[in-house]
Amino acid sequence: MKPRRIDRILRALNVRRRTVTLVAVPAILLGVNVPPALAWVSEARHEAYLHSEEYVAAHGRWDVVELPADVRVNAIHAAMLPTGKILLVAGSGNDEKQFDAGTFSTLVYDPATGEANKVDTPSDLFCGGHAFLPDGKLLVAGGTQRYEKLDGQVTRAAGAMRVRNENPDAGRDFAKGTAFLSPDGRTYLADAAFTVPPAVKKGEGADTTVTASETIVFVESDQEGHGGMTDAPAQYSVAGLDPAEAKNIYGMGAQMTMAKQDFQGIADTYEFDPFAEKYVRVGDMTQKRWYPTLTGLPDGQVIAVSGLDGTGQILPGQNEVYDPATKRWTDRPDLFRYFPTYPAIFQTGREGTLFYSGSNAGYGPADAGRQPGFWNLGDNSFLPVPGLRDPDETETSGSAWAGPVQDQKMIVVGGGGVGESPKATARIDAIDLKAPQPAFTPGPDLRTPTRYPNVVQLPDDNMLITGGSRDYRGKGASDILQASLYTPSTNKLTDMADPAVGRDYHAEALLLPNGQVLTAGGNSLFKNVDNTKPAPFEQRLEIFTPPYLFHGPQPTIATAPTEAKLGDTVPVTSPEAANIATARLIRPSAVTHATDIEQRSVALDIARNPDGSLGLRVPGEATMVPPGYYMLFLVDKNGTPSTAKWVHVT
Incomplete structure (x- = not known):
């Protein structure tokens, strides 16, 4: 086919010729019975249509970003920083070779300029938790102490050692490799450094009581094979102690087995x-945690929930609170409550009440901690809520506020069965937390049952749902190259343009200050349908431009304060002030494993001043607007948002 003929086709589609250079595809992909020239034109027409004004105005557009090789990372975690840059945290990046080498990575990427720089990463923060603090810093806690060893990979018997100290006057630090000696002469070595605090002494004289302190450490036999296995509980001596210390400090061991060993957490913060x-x-956490959730509270403190401990066991309910003023964690035995790992727990509009949507990721039994409900931090009670469809498929689901947080509506999207289950659901269910008797109600279904969906709130109150896979970790080449827009006000779902990059396990999506959405990560087990070829970690980024950015020029914010207090009415000027319909404060994302507790959109009441400026009122409740940095968007009557200005709410 002659070039002149191709030009006429493209002009008919109202697309510039350069689009075609991006979409040259071998004719064999289009069908062996199609003449190559016609196949190429057919593909060119299709791709040209996908980039046409008509299409992008209705469905948006995706663009792939490939970073230079020397700054690519396995993005396990992503956070939108108040500088407009993105923090991509890999740690060891689910790569045991990197873990063994002590090579941990973090990337700071500027989507506005394309600049990317690695920063020093002092611990393996792979699969930790995170939450923003009032001053804009990102609290990052937990991570990896040891990689899992599957059945058949374990070469040394191992288990948990409870190290006790009966001395109330002194604690003791121990190094990694500390030896524990059994009564029958076997030796087991600690796989991490640990500390035993002093015992607790109460009362005086004859009424004095001393309660031994206890620290749990994972130990491994010093010999390979089954010789280190034992089922017998025993008291172990600790090598290297003087006789006086040995009377007070000792180990209590139970089973030492060759069974599968799960990932182990760290307390580093x-x-x-x-x-x-x-x-x-x-200050370190009081518990080691891998796969924890960190939820910010209205007073600026942060609660840490769940996770695998330093022996690879899921914590049965030990929760703790971080105070940014003291930089210390405090154990909260009054809030002892079990949740599966990475539970989606949100601060509600009520002081002292959190909502657990049921979404979670990874670890925990199928019959415990899966029921959504309200957690009252005042008395540690839990009130379940009914109505969620496919209640046995909350693992790897996504949850988010639906519309402005003042509406107190939330959705649960997709999800699958526990563990390596092939089950997945297309469910989108919504709940109104302000209802007299809150219960989930059905929404529209996704086109495909989806595990690991990412859900992103947009400035126009719509929500982008993108990525995921049909099967566990993309098995069977089941990545879902689909995206949808959910509209909370109508409970409707609209198909968007299809992304080019699969995003499943270890993938993230977050809103950018210019109104676009960036996706990162993706960690399929296999890259082929037969599950025989391991898949590399997906290191490309992809940016979605929503339809609202093709509906005309963006409104602009000429001036806005950089600081605001709860309850303030702040002055904002814009050349398009008369055409502004809504204003939103959107809290930036900190997301991992389809779990984003941070993002929330806050509606601002608008007063139109005689001088043409706008007065935007910030709600006065810290439960609605937890102190911190927010992106301020103005949205015009066409639904087009401005580029955001950062506002620090105190």
Whole structure:
């Protein structure tokens, strides 16, 4: 076919010729019975239509971003920093070779300029938790102490050792490799450094009681094979202690087995400073955690929930609170409550009440902690809510506020069965937390049953649902190259343009200040239908431009304050002030494993001043607007948002 003829086709589609250079596809992909020239034109026409004004105005557009090889990372976690840059945390990146080498990575990427820089990562933050603090720093806690060993891979008997100290006057630090000696002469070595605090002494004189302190550490036999196995509980001596210390400090061991060993957590905690772009070590958690959830509270403190401990066991309910003023964690035995790992737990509009949507990721039995409901931090009670469809498929589902947080409506999207189950659901169910008797009600179904969907709130109150896979970790080449727009006000779902990059396990999506959405990560087990070829970690980024950015020029924010207090009415100017319909404060995302507790959209009442400026009122409740940095968007009557200005709400 002559070039002149191709030009006429493209002009008819109202697309510039350069589009075709991006879509050259071998004719064999289109069908062996199609003449190559006609096949190429057919594909060109289709791709040209996907980039046409008509199509993108209705369905948006995706663009793939490939970073230079020396700054690519396995993006396990992603956070939108108040500098407009994105923090991509890999840690060891689900790569045991990197873990063994002590090579941990974090990337700071600027989507506005394309600049990307790696920063020093002092611990393996792979599969930790995170939450923004009032000053804009990102609290990052937990991560990986040891990689899992599957059945057949375990070469040394191992188990949990409870190390006790009966001395109330002194604790003791121990190094990794500390030896524990059994009564029958076997030796087991600690796989991490640990501390035993002093015992607890109460009363005086004859009424004095001393309660031994206890620390749990994972130990492994010093010999390979089954010789280190034992079922017998025993008291172990600790090598290297003097006789006086040995009377007070000892180990209590139970089973030492060759069974599968799960990932183990760490207690390391950092505040990532977005302005200095570095991690700052703060006080460690009271528990080691891998796959924890960190939820910000209205007073600026953060609660840490769930996770696998330092022996690879799921914590049965030990929860703790971080105080950014003291940089310390406090154990909260009064809030002892079990949840599966990465539970989706949100601060509601009521002081002292959190909502667990039922969404979670990864670990925990199928018959415990799966019921959604309200968690009252005042008395540690839990009120379940009914109505969620496919209640046995909440693992790997996505949850998010639907519309402005003042509406107190939430959706649960997709999900699958526990563990490596092939089950998946297309469910979108909604709940009104303000209802007299809150219960989930059915919404529209996704086109495909989906595990690992990412759900992103947009400035126009719509929600982008993208990515995921049909099967566990993309098995059977089941990545879902689909995206949809959910409209909370109508409970409707609209198909969007299809992404080009599969996103499943270890994938993230977040809103950018210019109104676009960035996706990252993706960690399929296999890259082929037969599940025989391991898949590489997906290191490409992809950016979605929603339809609202093709509906005309974006309104602009000429001036806006950088600071605001709860309850303030803040002055904002815009050349398009008369055409502004809504204003939103959107809290930036911190997302991993389809879990984003941070994002929330706050509706601002608009007063139109005589001088043409706008007065935007910030709600006065910290439960609605937890202190921190927010993106301020103005949205015009066409539904087109401005580029955001950052506002620090105190």
